[in-house]
Amino acid sequence: MPSCGCHSKMQLTGILVNLGICFRGKGFMVTPQQISAGADSVMVLSAAKWHLLRRSVTWGRILLRHESIYPPSSGFEEEEIREKLLAFPGGSVDLVKQDSGIAVLTVNNPSRMNAFSGSMMVELEERVGQLEGWMEGKGLVVQGAAGTFCSGSDLNAVRAISSPQDGVKMCMFMQNTLTRLLRLPLFSVALVEGRALGGGAELTTACDFRLMSPGSVIQFVHKHMGLVPGWGGATRLVGIVGSQNALRMLGGSLKVDPEMGLQTGLADGVLEGSPAEACAFLQAERWLTCYTQGPAPVIRAIKKVVMSGRELPLEASLRAERDVFGTLWGGPANLQVLASKTKHK
Numbered sequence: 150m151p152s153c154g155c156h157s158k159m160q161l162t163g164i165l166v167n168l169g170i171c172f173r174g175k176g177f178m179v180t181p182q183q184i185s186a187g188a189d190s191v192m193v194l195s196a197a198k199w200h201l202l203r204r205s206v207t208w209g210r211i212l213l214r215h216e217s218i219y220p221p222s223s224g225f226e227e228e229e230i231r232e233k234l235l236a237f238p239g240g241s242v243d244l245v246k247q248d249s250g251i252a253v254l255t256v257n258n259p260s261r262m263n264a265f266s267g268s269m270m271v272e273l274e275e276r277v278g279q280l281e282g283w284m285e286g287k288g289l290v291v292q293g294a295a296g297t298f299c300s301g302s303d304l305n306a307v308r309a310i311s312s313p314q315d316g317v318k319m320c321m322f323m324q325n326t327l328t329r330l331l332r333l334p335l336f337s338v339a340l341v342e343g344r345a346l347g348g349g350a351e352l353t354t355a356c357d358f359r360l361m362s363p364g365s366v367i368q369f370v371h372k373h374m375g376l377v378p379g380w381g382g383a384t385r386l387v388g389i390v391g392s393q394n395a396l397r398m399l400g401g402s403l404k405v406d407p408e409m410g411l412q413t414g415l416a417d418g419v420l421e422g423s424p425a426e427a428c429a430f431l432q433a434e435r436w437l438t439c440y441t442q443g444p445a446p447v448i449r450a451i452k453k454v455v456m457s458g459r460e461l462p463l464e465a466s467l468r469a470e471r472d473v474f475g476t477l478w479g480g481p482a483n484l485q486v487l488a489s490k491t492k493h494k
């Protein structure tokens with residue numbers, strides 16, 4: 150999906166498109182490109198759909214408040230930082246959407262151990278936008294190219310963007326992108342082979358799950374760089390492993406191997422033996438399939454209600470859960486099961 154340069158419009162559109170609704174209204178407009186990105190979900194609104202829309206907008210509004218971490222009114226000029234980042238090219242972030250409903254996002258800059266150049270940060274944001282408009286999606290594997298995950302920011306770009314103001318803008322850009330990545334209505338897993346360092350470690354926390362291959366390491370090296378995480382990684386890490394473990398991992402710049410990953414809850418699984426890349430990927434994909442089997446609307450709804458529970462205050466989360474529930478009750482998947490004699494043995 151091309152960037153329209155206005156975060157809040159695009160994100161609201163993303164939410165509505167995710168919910169299967171496209172419309173024009175005061176204050177926001179769906180562009181033809183965005184409509185074509187979600188073309189299969191464009192529909193003429195019947196009375197029932199308007200009812201659904203009203204409920205969905207309530208849910209969307211709640212999430213929207215959280216989704217745009219730094220709205221334009223906060224002084225964050227996304228276009229300005231995008232321009233600056235594009236001045237540091239190299240590598241790519243590649244996306245393959247598979248028919249299975251599982252997409253693969255590859256951080257691809259092997260000559261620099263998959264470090265994020267400026268243009269890769271911009272590409273990551275664009276890929277997340279494409280995933281937001283993918284209605285068939287159920288799962289996502291995030292991996293690094295050539296057998297290692299990601300060594301964080303490209304140090305050449307870091308040196309060049311050394312003013313605190315520009316550093317903070319880059320950090321806001323990445324926080325927005327990684328928050329949107331984590332909020333995708335897909336079950337996501339970081340496949341960690343080799344090293345996930347600095348911003349690479351932060352990227353792993355923007356997935357729902359982390360799978361580590363034997364010999365791999367997740368390390369928040371920020372302290373050694375005279376930094377703290379800035380891409381939202383500290384905030385998410387506390388949620389994943391708790392503040393005690395986060396203090397240890399950040400304060401000691403611990404090399405978290407698969408064993409420690411499992412002990413602390415940072416890793417959700419360890420892959421078996423063979424270091425062959427294809428094999429690790431297949432293992433991760435198989436692991437994810439346990440959660441992505443079933444109709445896309447149901448899988449996506451599960452992620453949405455968990456996301457609401459994680460991010461919203463109790464009453465708002467309960468309302469969000471009700472709204473998402475309403476999109477499934479009496480729907481095709483529900484009716485199909487009710488028509489058969491179901492036993493959960």
Ligand SMILES: CCCC(=O)SCCNC(=O)CCNC(=O)[C@H](O)C(C)(C)COP(=O)(O)OP(=O)(O)OC[C@H]1O[C@@H](n2cnc3c(N)ncnc32)[C@H](O)[C@@H]1OP(=O)(O)O
Nearest residue numbers: 260261262264300301302303304305346347348349379380
């Ligand atoms: C808020 C975000 C904070 C951040 O992410 S700050 C960045 C944190 N990351 C780092 O400091 C990683 C620094 N790199 C390393 O420690 C090591 O290169 C690493 C990843 C352990 C790999 O070590 P080795 O296996 O010995 O390989 P190597 O050092 O020869 O690296 C191969 C080539 O990759 C390059 N590289 C690795 N990490 C990079 C980075 N982050 N930015 C730019 N270039 C990077 C490295 O310079 C080397 O290039 P060359 O072959 O010398 O041209």
